[in-house]
Amino acid sequence: MTAIIDTFIAPPCNEAVTVLYQDEYLLAVNKPSGLLSLSGKNPLNKDSVHYRIVQEFPTALMAHRLDFGTSGVLLLALDKSSNAQLTKQFQARTVKKRYMAVLLGKIEQTEGRVSVPIAKDPPNFPRQKICYDTGKEAISHYRVIEYFDNPLRTRVEFTPETGRTHQLRVHSFAMGHPILGCDLYADGESEQLAKRLLLHASRIEFLHPQSNQPMTIETPCRF
DSSP states (O other), X not given: OOOOOOOXXXXXXXXXXXXXXXXXXXXXXXXXXXXXXXXXXXXXXXXXXXXXXXXXXXXXXXXXXXXXXXXXXXXXXXXXXXXXHHHHHHHTTOOEEEEEEEEESOOSSSEEEEEOOEEXXXXXXXXXXXXXXXXXXXXXXXXXXXXXXXXXXXXXXXXESSOOTTHHHHHHHHTTOOBTTOSSSOOTTTTTTOSSOOEEEEEEEEEOTTTOOEEEEEOOOOO
């Protein structure tokens, strides 16, 4: 089997990671677009949300990740027990996430459900592919927020049920309406219409890993 080589080198990200919530067990931060969640294997890809946060919080662990181009709410645990508890919630699909995105074209149906299985696509790494034979279940719900003209675009709110790699990007592409600025799943002009991936993790709901109290963290979308 041929080894997969990741040749991607992230350009410098000058935007700061800002803290949205902090206590002794948990951090919620706002991740800028164009910053890795976790440092890459390539030493040139050292800069990441995790790398920056551990300078101040050495015990911080990533509870989940966002794609390089995606901005928004990201959770980090400050001890192993809290991280294990958050991991269980993600695995049980009890964490509720909302994303804002701008898609190419006009989506006529104002709300809907996308259920398209997703699998790895090793020859085209890091792309994922739609595969009904080997793909894992992936479900996303969407709601149209507004339409734009010249060219036709649609702002949507996504609420994914599952958390597959590149799920919202693949599902948008499968709908025939790729997310603007996406370099991997593009259709015609969609990649050129934005300088960044127009996908933002705007809200997350979960139970605090120690107190078990319901938590809601939000950060406004800037596109």
